[in-house]
Amino acid sequence: MGSFQQDIDHLILLYLKGEATQEQIAALKYWIAASEENKLIFKSIQKIWESETSSNAIKLSARREEIWAAASRKKTSLQRKGSPAKSVLWAAVLTFFLIFSAIAFYYRANDEPPLEKTISWLKKENPAGQRSTHLLPDGTRVWLNAMSSLEYPEVFSDSIRRVKITGEAYFDVASNPIKPFIAEVQGIHVEALGTAFNVKNFSNESTRAVSLLEGRVRVSGFEKDQSYILDPGYEILMEKNRVDFHVQTIDFDASFGWKEGILMFNGDDFVTFKRSIERWFGVTMKVTGDPPTDWNIRAKYYNESLKNILRDISFNKNLDFEMVNKDLILKF
Incomplete structure (x- = not known):
């Protein structure tokens, strides 16, 4: 031949x-x-x-x-x-x-390789009770919350930096004006150049949020190719079962405090309180009796132990508690 x-x-x-x-x-x-x-x-x-x-x-x-x-x-x-x-x-x-x-x-x-290369993607996952930080190939630093995952390529392409998020993560994006940084969050795209922002999208919560600390981000992925440019100090909230959204000013501790060890309750009902405690400490909460219907807890804790938090709350909510391995039992 x-x-x-x-x-x-x-x-x-x-x-x-x-x-x-x-x-x-x-x-x-x-x-x-x-x-x-x-x-x-x-x-x-x-x-x-x-x-x-x-x-x-x-x-x-x-x-x-x-x-x-x-x-x-x-x-x-x-x-x-x-x-x-x-x-x-x-x-x-x-x-x-x-x-x-x-x-x-x-x-x-045009500096394009003659043959296509297969790029491997890396995945970082945190279980309940664990938080972590990660440095991406471009120098971007990511804080990953509990019950969250981050996926990113070993090497970013020449034209775009793309990552995927479930749960919650805070990004301090390395500046590169000619190579946009995009975080994909269940169909929503958050595009940044040099920016510090937070994305929140837990599967057991009805609302997802993008909160901007500095820089600018473009949030897209809505119906009819809508997009919204978010300014610093604001956050965009989206209901998962709806296509619309609304924008509001941020509360720093509520939006970003988790990465500094701040656990915050802002008028939360008992279901939200339970979900936050389980995710933050990696425990399973079991309840005996009936929790008050007007739970409405407002409190902020900085790197506090679960025992001290429950001891503090028990004074106001008339409850007893005990730990059995990873099970937290609340008694009303």
């Missing part, structure tokens, strides 16, 4: 396996369009590949020489009739390599 034929075979195989780059696909298309014989060769190999009678590798190995030989016999027959097939073939060969070289030069000139 000649060198040129081997090159075409390799391109066709990469294309059929779905592994060809854009420049390889373009080069193959030019070769196919160069002559009717090239088109027949490609269609014959493609037909065998799509057959389900045996493995693709065995089929191609056994048949491709036969396909090329048949195409060669057809060219010879045309030449005997006075057809200029040989000159057309060499013209097609020359055209193919000139185009392939031009495409390769274009990608190199």
